[in-house]
Amino acid sequence: MESAVAREQALDAAETLFYGRGIQSVGMDDIRGASGVSLKRLYQLFPAKEHLVVAYLERRDIRWRGRLAEYVAGHEDARQRLLAVFDWLGRWFGEPDFRGCAWINSYGELGATSEPVADQVRAHKRAFREYLVRLVDEAGLPCELAGHLHLLAEGAMVTAAVEQSAEPAARAGRAARTLVDSYGARTARRPAID
The missing domain is CATH 1.10.357.10 (Tetracycline Repressor, domain 2)
Incomplete structure (x- = not known):
């Protein structure tokens, strides 16, 4: 999966989940599940949830x-x-x-x-x-x-x-x-x- 595509998918999922449920209640596993981006790839793109x-x-x-x-x-x-x-x-x-x-x-x-x-x-x-x-x-x-x-x-x-x-x-x-x-x-x- 290309970096730009994976990044956008992760951000789309993060926006939906963070805005809808709150940041602290959403883990990186939730982002992985909603975005289809592997956990390894997520952490390559965003080394910490804060990023x-x-x-x-x-x-x-x-x-x-x-x-x-x-x-x-x-x-x-x-x-x-x-x-x-x-x-x-x-x-x-x-x-x-x-x-x-x-x-x-x-x-x-x-x-x-x-x-x-x-x-x-x-x-x-x-x-x-x-x-x-x-x-x-x-x-x-x-x-x-x-x-x-x-x-x-x-x-x-x-x-x-x-x-x-x-x-x-x-x-x-x-x-x-x-x-x-x-x-x-x-x-x-x-x-x-x-």
Whole structure:
């Protein structure tokens, strides 16, 4: 079996099992059984389970942020793009296999004991926040708004997982609209500087 194919099969199995059941409850034998990749090959590709977890989170990050950016880019107005983030979160929360944020879940399970996993989680959250900073900048709003929107989104992710509902995205979206409108009104009232 080619390395690239075996790697993808292992990552597919890891994503399904880690996200669905939790990282600590899944062993490498489970990954072997679900992927069809031999245990020997698995350990050649990922010398420790921690390496597999980091690779799973890295790959998921690329897909997650890509899907979000694609959805948001479909909105022409810069301020609507900010609010579209929360619409997209609602769609994600409503997916039948939604089990919360994979990075928050991973941090909860391994963040205190695995620095590579904690680093991957921090990198994902930092990239998401930086994306919001860019959207806020494109909307011509003060950069501090991005931090508020980031907290709203992160809180919605946790609440959606606990409540098993997409509704937290709508609540966070309404709060985001209030913030965007408030910051927009303040920005509009500022006198022009010559």
